[in-house]
Amino acid sequence: MSRLVDLRTHVPTLTPTTGRPAVLDTFATIGLDELLERASLQTRVDRKYVVPRVALDGLLGGLDESTQLLQIGGDDTFAYESVYFDTADLASYLGAARRRRRRFKVRTRTYVDSDECFVEVKTRGPRGATVKNRLPYDPDARDRLTTEAMGFAGDVLDDMDVPAPDDTLFTPTLISRYRRTTFLLPGGATDPWSRPAPDARMTVDTDLSWTTLGPEGVRTLPVPHLVVVETKTGSTPSAADRLLWRHGYRPVRISKYGTGMAALHPHLPATPWRRVLDKHVTTPPTPR
Numbered sequence: 001m002s003r004l005v006d007l008r009t010h011v012p013t014l015t016p017t018t019g020r021p022a023v024l025d026t027f028a029t030i031g032l033d034e035l036l037e038r039a040s041l042q043t044r045v046d047r048k049y050v051v052p053r054v055a056l057d058g059l060l061g062g063l064d065e066s067t068q069l070l071q072i073g074g075d076d077t078f079a080y081e082s083v084y085f086d087t088a089d090l091a092s093y094l095g096a097a098r099r100r101r102r103r104f105k106v107r108t109r110t111y112v113d114s115d116e117c118f119v120e121v122k123t124r125g126p127r128g129a130t131v132k133n134r135l136p137y138d139p140d141a142r143d144r145l146t147t148e149a150m151g152f153a154g155d156v157l158d159d160m161d162v163p164a165p166d167d168t169l170f171t172p173t174l175i176s177r178y179r180r181t182t183f184l185l186p187g188g189a190t191d192p193w194s195r196p197a198p199d200a201r202m203t204v205d206t207d208l209s210w211t212t213l214g215p216e217g218v219r220t221l222p223v224p225h226l227v228v229v230e231t232k233t234g235s236t237p238s239a240a241d242r243l244l245w246r247h248g249y250r251p252v253r254i255s256k257y258g259t260g261m262a263a264l265h266p267h268l269p270a271t272p273w274r275r276v277l278d279k280h281v282t283t284p285p286t287p288r
Helices: 022-026 032-039 053-061 091-097 147-159 239-246 256-264 271-280
Strands: 028-030 043-052 068-070 078-086 104-111 116-124 130-137 171-185 200-214 217-223 226-233
Touching (some): 043 053, 053 226, 078 256, 091 256, 116 147, 171 226, 217 256, 226 239, 256 271
Antiparallel strands (some): 043 130, 078 171, 104 116, 200 217
């Protein structure tokens, strides 16, 4: 694949959240500090589901009545932007596409409404658990990695025994944007025979779009009909997982980076995300 054109001159102005689904009014709320205290889960098991947007309100209405909705400053739906970085030979993408055990992901994540930003490195821990390490970052530098950020990424990969890529110069390759709502899922036993589970989290991402650059120029793929629901638990599935299963939704392989790159660059290997691509990602990219 040709080296992608530098994204930094093409990152548009960030737009805060302006709307929210009415069904959210039915939930009790929780603050960020309490949510993090009860279910921070930096090391966790993630289960991802793809749900049609038209089915979302009904599913949310079926959650346990003790489920709480994250609210910050009176708001509960927040705009996110992630800029993903990779090497010229796409070591991060190909590690995921080929299901390498020691794969990794490097990105900046911006919480648009609060103008907070972090540089993050995600790796795989024991038994497939996701491990995320991050540092506060300048939002104005979100489209590039500083020398300090490069060093941080390298140190994390070393600590997690991830083989160093041949080319350790990470450049921006993909932007994902979406609006996120976060729920605290109450713990406890899901049936009389189960060991009580700890509190967990669930995120619901709507209004997803991907933007990338290549020989064809800047391209954006919006997928408003697709909702990504992700539960972040310990080893025990949550009540929300069981609700999704009862409605016929099963965990799928979807990575915002991997799926977005595969959709916008169809010549790339995409075996882990082929089912989601074929079933859900049907909108053609729109040039900017």
